[in-house]
Structures are given as structure tokens and as C-alpha cells.
Amino acid sequence: MLKNKCLWGSILLMMGILIFNTTAVQAATPAKPREVKLEWNGTRLPQNGLLIGGNTMIPVVMLRDSIGMTLRYESGVKTYTLLQNDDQLDMIMSGSGVTMRLNNHQWNGPDAEVVNGRMYIPFAVLRDGFGYQSSWNAFQLKLNFAKKGIFLS
Incomplete structure (x- = not known):
């Protein structure tokens, strides 16, 4: 049970990092005129x-x-x-x-x-x-x- 909680915690953490990095890259890219x-x-x-x-x-x-x-x-x-x-x-x-x-x-x-x-x-x-x-x-x-x-x- 503890092993599954750690696995899901790790998955959620990785998803959060992925979403944050994608958003940061989009915000740093200037909009095309x-x-x-x-x-x-x-x-x-x-x-x-x-x-x-x-x-x-x-x-x-x-x-x-x-x-x-x-x-x-x-x-x-x-x-x-x-x-x-x-x-x-x-x-x-x-x-x-x-x-x-x-x-x-x-x-x-x-x-x-x-x-x-x-x-x-x-x-x-x-x-x-x-x-x-x-x-x-x-x-x-x-x-x-x-x-x-x-x-x-």
C-alpha cells in the first residue's frame, strides 16, 4: 500500500513539473505579430x-x-x-x-x-x-x- 502511494506521489510530482515547464516555455515565447x-x-x-x-x-x-x-x-x-x-x-x-x-x-x-x-x-x-x-x-x-x-x- 505504501509503495503504491509513493508511486502515485512520484507520478503526480512529475506531471506537475512537466506542466509547469511547458507553461513557462510558452510564457517566455513572444506572441507572433x-x-x-x-x-x-x-x-x-x-x-x-x-x-x-x-x-x-x-x-x-x-x-x-x-x-x-x-x-x-x-x-x-x-x-x-x-x-x-x-x-x-x-x-x-x-x-x-x-x-x-x-x-x-x-x-x-x-x-x-x-x-x-x-x-x-x-x-x-x-x-x-x-x-x-x-x-x-x-x-x-x-x-x-x-x-x-x-x-x-
Whole structure:
């Protein structure tokens, strides 16, 4: 009888260790970014954004190509600059990631990210720094955005 109790105790202990280790590995693995459909004033854009860590990330080249923002790159200082009207976002590349400066002030919101060789910025910087508004559809994973004052459905 005592031998059976020890056997079952050992089995339960091993199962607990196995479950704990599996959960720890899953928690340490970052979630794969999900694609987000992007619309400008209700018109579907040709590129998708990404949902990373709860932030909708917008590809910088899409802002240049589809929205008409100015994008410059200075290779000497590894800095991308995004311009529209009087607003400026500097994205400084370094070994530890991307540092952003919005209108010459340190950006303290979500960080920009480089995914598969493409620079993505959080929509929050467009909202807070460039005066954009949005409507979010979580079911369709779709972000419709425009300059403030434009009606979004």
C-alpha cells in the first residue's frame, strides 16, 4: 500500500513539473505579430500593419507611399525622419533598438520596431504627435485612420 502511494506521489510530482515547464516555455515565447488591415479615410491601403504587444504598428514606407508623408534617411547617424506639416518624428537606430524623438522631445510611448527589415511605428505616435484619429474594429483586426476632423465610420 505504501509503495503504491509513493508511486502515485512520484507520478503526480512529475506531471506537475512537466506542466509547469511547458507553461513557462510558452510564457517566455513572444506572441507572433498579427496582421492588421489598414484604411485611410475608409479606403483600404495596400499594406497591412501589425498588432504587437497590444499596439497597432504602421509601416513607415506605407505612410510615405500612400499617405504622402515625407520620409528621409541619414545613413551617417542611422536616423529615419518622418515629416508632415510642422510635425517631425526621428527614429534613431542602434544596437539596442529604435529610439524615437517626436518634435524634438523624447517619445515615451510604445517603441518602433523593425520586423523583417521594415520599420513599423505605433499608431499612438500618429495620434498623439501628428493629430490623427482612428476607429478600431477588433473583430476584423482593422484600423481606419485619418486626420482629426474627418468623420470616420
